[in-house]
Amino acid sequence: MFIGRKAELNFLEERYESQNGELVVLYGRRRVGKTETLRKFCENKPHVFFACTESPDEQQLTAFSERLLQKGLPVAQYIKRFSDWKLALASILELPNDQKKLLIIDEFPYMVKGNNAIPSILQNLWDEKLKDQNVMIILCGSSMSFIEKEILAEKNPLYGRATGILKMNEMSFYDAIQFVPNYSVFDKITAYAILGGIPHYLKQFDDTLPLALNIERRILTRGSILYSEVEFLMHQELRETATYNVIIEAVALGNTKLNDIHQKTQIEKTKLSVYLKNLMDLGIVTREFPVADGIKAHANIHRGLYQIADQFFRFWYAFVFPNLSELEAGDAKGIWKFVIEPELERHTSYVFEAICRQYLRLKNQKEMLPFHFTKIGRWWNKTDELDIMATDPKKRAFLLGECKYKNSDCTLSDYKNMKEKFTLAGSDQKIYYWLFSKNGFSEELVKIAIEQDVTLVTADNIVKEVGNL
Structure with missing residues (x-):
């Protein structure tokens, strides 16, 4: 069963539905789910999916040719292998379907390491033929430094050609x-x-x-x-x-x-x-x-x-x-x-802080907070620290939070300690206080929270409330 990656799939679908030629670079660390996401995207679409290997250039070209020729190219009647990469890559235009011609090259850095002329070959093809055709080429790679420094960086052949660049990060909680x-x-x-x-x-x-x-x-x-x-x-x-x-x-x-x-x-x-x-x-x-x-x-x-x-x-x-x-x-x-x-x-307590920030981001995106924050993270100075601080662009509104992952209730003293750590510099500023707790909250704190408009959130709320966000 495929899980998650809605944003990534939506991004790829938008590119696929466009009327223009699309050259997309998708990359991210190993194991993050790039290949599974691309295979999900390919479902029910005519496509060529080629997974590069760490092999000599001639062997790579042979394998790439075989994969393309299997897709019913007219030239398959006459050849078993393309003589060079320019002919092989240009043949995407001959794929026999009326939809967008879709080519995915997984672990593209392996292909380039075998033949460092490939980015230049692809750049020339893109500029001369492909960019104005109904094609979509996705270059995928796990070597993030290679993609950023050798493919996307200025002075490299493909610089400025990509119509979409998507770095895949790990999944949310x-x-x-x-x-x-x-x-x-x-x-x-x-x-x-x-x-x-x-x-x-x-x-x-x-x-x-x-x-x-x-x-x-x-x-x-x-x-x-x-x-x-x-x-x-x-x-x-x-x-x-x-x-x-x-x-x-x-x-x-x-x-x-x-x-x-x-x-x-x-x-x-x-x-x-x-x-x-x-x-x-x-x-x-x-x-x-x-x-x-x-x-x-x-x-x-x-x-x-x-x-x-x-x-x-x-x-x-x-x-x-x-x-x-x-x-x-x-x-x-x-x-x-x-x-x-x-x-x-x-x-786990340190990661719980990160989970609470993810929870707030979701509420922020749904406009379910008193203000829309543009920065969120931790805050500290020489003597104090806060697990969560979020603020708007002009720093007039602040959301302060503490996260208690322990097998005892969060108490009134936890709230008072949080309030003492950070004070406002101007009269036009406002603070909203939030407390997150694994185990729950003392009766005294619950009463004060109602009186002073403090938001209390349990771990159970964080996990189960997501269906409503």
Whole structure:
């Protein structure tokens, strides 16, 4: 069953229905669901879907020719293989259907690595013939740095030719939990905190089994796909994996400032900044700034906090990587019981904040909030921090929120503490207070919330209310 990706499919359908030639670049990290989305898009449409392989150019051209010639091209009566890429790519115009001629090239970077003239060949064909025809070519790739630097960047042949560029990110919490419909609200949140929104990872869990058993069998046991997934991706994307392992582990364990990461890893700061940038380009690490900060603060390499953007990487480096020796020896049950289980709620609490922000974004898009915010994130200064701050372009309205993921009620003191952390600078500004709680709220807080118009949201609300958003 195909889940989610409505926005991506709508984007592709709009391009397909246009009266113009379309050259679309679709890319994103491995396992994010690009190929499945493209195959879903192709359903019930005449198309050619070619998956490139890491193979020599001649072999790639042979395979591409065979795939095209199978589609009933008139020239198939006379040849078994195109003599060059120009003839092969131009033959899309001869596809025997009255609808848009649709060609999808999956893992396009493999094709280019085998023959770096292909972007120039495609550019010339596009300019001379294809752009004015009823064709749609989709170039798909997992190597994000290659797509951005070698395909889309200025001075490269295809620069400015793409009629659509779509970077696929991981799924939202609300799409992700559709993979585990049988789980309780809390187990859905925890599963997302572990696996994130990567469809390939979510498919590994069996929601008819307890969450603990899935973690033991599908992540902590040698031979399971998720056990070696991170190491595989690291070796695919990066050199010096040992250095990157040390950096990611440091961030996963709570060292979020540049100086803290430097102290933990002992890597010289200039080099460390380069390593961190590479990890950000891959979507593994992100750099976070307080919502109220201006653009100038972003230029300071010492400002901002580094976080693991990929939930599964964060879980793996926090719990699997430091315990690989015992896991290799087969102690999956022990690592779960004595290392992971005692820390899992704390680990999940950080992701709960991100889920609450997703919930607010949905309400914001539906105009269900007191004002429309254009920025949302965390906020902090030298002494205090807030889990959520959202504000409008002129910073006249603020939504402040705290997220309590613990097995006790959120209390009046939690509300009072939140109010003390941030004060307004002008009389024309207004604050709206929100509290999110795993376990619920004390009677005293519920009463005060009604009197002072404070919004209280439980984890149950967040999961179940989505059907109305």
